[in-house]
Amino acid sequence: MRIKDVRVHVLEAELDQPFSWSLGWARTRTALLVEIETADGLIGWGESYGPARPNAAVVEAMKPLLIGADALAGEALWEQLYAAFRDHGQKGLPVQALSGIDLALWDLRGKHFGAPAHRLIGGPVRSEVQAYATGLYRREAGDPRAYLAEEAAGYAAKGFAAMKLKVGFGVAEDALIVRAVREAIGPDVALMIDANHGYDATRAIRLGRMIADLDIGWFEEPVPPEDLAGYAEVRAQQPIPVAGGECEFTRFGFRELLGRRAVDVVQPDTCAAGGLSECLKIAAMANAHGIRYVPHVWGTGVALAAALQLLAV
Ligand code: CA
Numbered sequence: 001m002r003i004k005d006v007r008v009h010v011l012e013a014e015l016d017q018p019f020s021w022s023l024g025w026a027r028t029r030t031a032l033l034v035e036i037e038t039a040d041g042l043i044g045w046g047e048s049y050g051p052a053r054p055n056a057a058v059v060e061a062m063k064p065l066l067i068g069a070d071a072l073a074g075e076a077l078w079e080q081l082y083a084a085f086r087d088h089g090q091k092g093l094p095v096q097a098l099s100g101i102d103l104a105l106w107d108l109r110g111k112h113f114g115a116p117a118h119r120l121i122g123g124p125v126r127s128e129v130q131a132y133a134t135g136l137y138r139r140e141a142g143d144p145r146a147y148l149a150e151e152a153a154g155y156a157a158k159g160f161a162a163m164k165l166k167v168g169f170g171v172a173e174d175a176l177i178v179r180a181v182r183e184a185i186g187p188d189v190a191l192m193i194d195a196n197h198g199y200d201a202t203r204a205i206r207l208g209r210m211i212a213d214l215d216i217g218w219f220e221e222p223v224p225p226e227d228l229a230g231y232a233e234v235r236a237q238q239p240i241p242v243a244g245g246e247c248e249f250t251r252f253g254f255r256e257l258l259g260r261r262a263v264d265v266v267q268p269d270t271c272a273a274g275g276l277s278e279c280l281k282i283a284a285m286a287n288a289h290g291i292r293y294v295p296h297v298w299g300t301g302v303a304l305a306a307a308l309q310l311l312a313v
Helices: 052-066 074-088 093-113 117-121 144-157 171-185 201-210 228-237 250-259 275-289 301-312
Strands: 003-021 024-038 043-048 162-166 190-194 216-220 242-244
Touching (some): 003 052, 024 052, 043 301, 052 074, 074 093, 074 275, 093 275, 093 301, 144 162, 144 171, 171 190, 171 201, 201 228, 228 242, 250 275, 275 301
Parallel strands (some): 162 190, 190 216
Antiparallel strands (some): 003 024, 024 043
């Protein structure tokens, strides 16, 4: 099954209501879909997480290595593409582009053999997973204590048993808002917080201690991804389990995060960390280190489907 063509699709839409997290505003949403066609007419779809146009440029740069190659030899192609860009791209854009390609090859493999990817891997190990609501961002107007409490209560009313709130807007303000959201949803709905690496260890530890009584499920990206010593400090000096990894890549990057026990929950993005092929390896490493794995997902239905195939095994 030879690869005939690789096409990129940049999706872009302006938002009616811009939203923000600790380090920035989103006024548009973008996504990059990767479409691979084989000579016998099968089409596979993948997705790359991250800035869509730069990701698309890297997929285009990888395309000559894919044309004419055996679409079923996914592991071999992964190694070839990674090796071709290794000297200048062990993290970030090249691995994101490679992830979208890897997922499209898994989709092709599934179509060729007439089975979903998780069946080809030997699953399912599970056929249901608990979802959590990601939302609770800041808006341009209004009192966040009021609108976030209302939004959180809305997710609980829809049946979500867990949700995630953005923090990183100042320790005192964060503490007030986390408390207001916890009061709005009651004690039985799981609540996680995400600072998008907006803090240093000192401030993250202060926040974690201030909200120690609010039963927070995890404290996501408290500090910048490069600061593994800071991660370890946050883990040691405040009581909330620490999560991170959406800005980490490949088995080689996660080797450091897991080996140094920097997190309690590791969060590779299937569309960024190296695709399904690589995330299976990272999952096995997390298992061997006794560290929980919850995929990061931020994209279209293709990203969600890829994460579900992984979660199934
Ligand atoms: Ca996050």
